[in-house]
Amino acid sequence: MMFAATNLFCERDERVLFSHLDFSIAAGEVLQVQGANGSGKTTLLRILCGLNPDYSGEISWAGQDVQNIRETFNRHMFYLGHSPAINKTLTPLQNLRWYCASHGFSDDAAIFMALAELGLVGYENIPCYQMSAGQQRRVSLARLLLAQAQLWILDEPFTALDKQGVTELEGRIAAKAKAGGAIILTTHHALQLNCPVRVINLDTLIGAAK
Amino acid sequence: MMFAATNLFCERDERVLFSHLDFSIAAGEVLQVQGANGSGKTTLLRILCGLNPDYSGEISWAGQDVQNIRETFNRHMFYLGHSPAINKTLTPLQNLRWYCASHGFSDDAAIFMALAELGLVGYENIPCYQMSAGQQRRVSLARLLLAQAQLWILDEPFTALDKQGVTELEGRIAAKAKAGGAIILTTHHALQLNCPVRVINLDTLIGAAK
Amino acid sequence: MKSQRRTLNTTACLCAGLQRELLLALRSPGNTINPLMFFIIAVSLFPLGGGADTAYLSSIAPGVIWVTALLAVMLSMESLFRSDYEDGSLEQLLLSPQPLYFQLLAKVFGHWLVTGLPLVLLTPLLGLMLSLPVAGYMPLMLGLLLGTPTLNLIGAIGMALTVGLSRSGLLLAVLVLPLSIPVLVFGAGVVDAALNGLPVAGLLAVLGAILALALSLAPLAIGAALRISVN
Amino acid sequence: MKSQRRTLNTTACLCAGLQRELLLALRSPGNTINPLMFFIIAVSLFPLGGGADTAYLSSIAPGVIWVTALLAVMLSMESLFRSDYEDGSLEQLLLSPQPLYFQLLAKVFGHWLVTGLPLVLLTPLLGLMLSLPVAGYMPLMLGLLLGTPTLNLIGAIGMALTVGLSRSGLLLAVLVLPLSIPVLVFGAGVVDAALNGLPVAGLLAVLGAILALALSLAPLAIGAALRISVN
């Protein structure tokens, strides 16, 4: 068992989003967090990855509380949020170089390969604001291929992608799971992965809590 | 025939997005603009609604060139873009009040009803930055119910909505068409409207142009 | 609850726009208070930096107050269109069927009400700090009252031109400050004239004329600039 | 093309962060020139507002140059975290496995390199315009050289605190401007001392000490503030 949350509780503005939330995810598993708009999926994911400290409960990585091993955990975790984390005045290449460097490596060949795989050949050196919404999203997703994280935490990764993009990303997620990764994700679209998916539904949880 | 585009042409950075594009849309019709990421859907929609003047060709409303009847056209047209047009520090109520006023009317009762219909009861008076991505999108969509426009131009309106939200919006679009409205929209998700949908595919168009 | 749609005339629509500006100022007080704080702190720095000799202070007072007021106004402009541009409200403004000219006028006026007017009202305090002679207060305030709206309008043009540029930063200053120099020269001139016992009505009239010119032309320039920026 | 992953040590990572800042500045070359233009224009306003008398100008020169330098630095800070916050890069920075302290230091240092340093180098020109006596140039530049990085660090704290929500914008004024007053007082004091033939080493040492303090503590404050802001 690699990543676990025990007895998580979070409230926002006096409204309990979830309480007594327990789950764990091991290598090879995919966990989908479901729930209606405003049910707390993003909040949960940000708590898990360490961006939101307003919770009670325990989150552990390889048996250790993540709060004590922040840097190690960050090295093994990849988070993709609602916002793309792409500077629009920089080119995809420059954006991804910085991402790599901030994770302690440099590998231009891999960046070019990642961009090619996402269908952005020819766009490596144009500033990102000159791209469409979906293309910007793809630059952001290229980091998935560069990061060598074991745990992926993806918040609505399919946003703005066209049909082909969605299918490819689903394939990548399934492949990651098969290769021993662990994925926690949210999405409102009907996932079609050819690997088993566990589901946590925050709506029913809330129902229980209320 | 109420809204027509003739011989539209647009290029960006020396790349032709579409050329010789002709279409028209009459009351009761739904037109879906399809295309892969970066094919020019957003650009087309912004050209149609008058935000992007970098095109050649003609766009007419009720037989008149829209450039000559900007204000009349604006009165009959509703545009929903990638960005929500919601000020995050203001509450939904304040945001929508301003929207109504800038369209020349005031109607608090309708605003409350619209927010209720979008499942935002209880959120009328909290600032929008305290809402989830989907809830913010819903505030933005509430304007659909307030606007009394005949022509809707919607750029990926289903983004960030949960399943129920998507179904409801699809229902609203179909109802609008049946009530004599005209809708031009883009989306990457599989539309399920119970009314006929015409499709323009920019990918195949480009193929033809190239 | 039954929907009761009430049609608004143009004035009422403008009031709504004004109201929104005021609300925004209330919601994020930093935007309005920062320029004022800057005004106070920058002005009060001169006694600290240059020495507290009364004659010296009162000799620099008109210039310092006018220059810092100008800079404070420019500082405050930064927030005028930024958030509207980023969240797409600007697009909706441009697509609204109401006349853009008046909507923009309402917006700038609202901005002036929450940043410019307090600044004018604050001036006597700063005059006191800089030992401004008594004869200078009225001309200083009248000049600022006529001058700050002009500065707001000019600043709005610069802001509208640069809001669409990624990290436009201080391009604004480069565009706008040269244009606002006439206001500054006449404004400081009013106080100087008053302190030297000369008539000020003529200079004030010039400031008023500049304001009238700005009121009638600036909204057009702002509108044109915004249309370019949202593209 | 075969992937060849090269592991980088911390210094190399910091260099990459620095490089990104410089790249961002390079992407819109206006961003390096505009603060300087602002600096020049704002300084040139004072003779226009107050009168062009040489004695008067040289008496206000140290104060004016320091105030405008502060303003230019503070305005240039606006862009430091804003875009990173809005596009989510800030989240990624906080989640990166490299030590945050040094990453932030690299970021602020990069910002200073492209805005603060040119500003210092430009100062002699402005001294000339304000008829600063010859004895004042060295102390002025040394003071700015020690002072602007401090102002950058203080401004970065303020920006980090306010970047998240405009509702906390009040903090920027309340926290940052008062905090930078000591720098200004000592900085302008250095020039005054030099002009009056007094020793300046002690005052410069104070500025250096403030800088050392800021260098060691500000990144911690910035980091903490950013963690609050992204929440």
Added chain:
Amino acid sequence: MWQWFYKLGSPRHFYDMTTAFLPWLYGITFFLLIVGLVWGLGFAPPDYQMGDNYRIIYIHVPSASIAIGGYVMMACMAAMHMIWKIKMADIVAKVTAPVGGMFCALCLFSGSFWGKPTWGTYWIWDARITSTLILLFIYVGVAALRSAYDSESSGAKAASVLTLVGVVNLPIIRYSVDWWNTLHQSASNLSLRVEGTNPPEIWIPAFFMGFALFGIFLLAVILRSRNEILVREKRTQWVQDLLDRDVQEGLQRA
């Protein structure tokens, strides 16, 4: 007449017409420059007050007039571009900004190098000098704003708006000497307006130099416009033909 203007508005015709016109402009400018320089520097007598320093006037006054006149031209072009959407007007406006800025800088430099011997200082906060500096800032601002936009058409429109707004500075430069108590000009009794007080040996070469500098300005604007036309129209047939022909001629010569 209208026909002629209409033709000038089309980049292609502008290019063709200037091709015929350019050699003449080169010749005349060169001639004026030589005469003006030789006469002004070699033969005109020294001023009884300023000695040889006054010769800076041969650069200073024309460059000041050109800086102002160039702005007026740029503003007209901007207006034409905004109102009638004439592409050629925008091309000329675009290339005028840096050229006019150069002349403005030249005026400032020559003025301050003149100021040192006459006023004893390089720089003084005088109304006319300040407003010339502002004019330079506006030139720089217009060019910077245009280059800050990525889209050519957006940049063109934005620069046009700013150019028109900046026109307010022109009357200030013109009348600043009246509004403000000023050092400029009053320190020198040498003025072109009162030709009677100065010997013709001084002001006639000044006219030559004036027209020569104006010729240089025109040359710079036309050459840069032609360049800009080629860049913007590079995909049209006539530019392709032109380039092919040039290549052919080059090959033949080689």
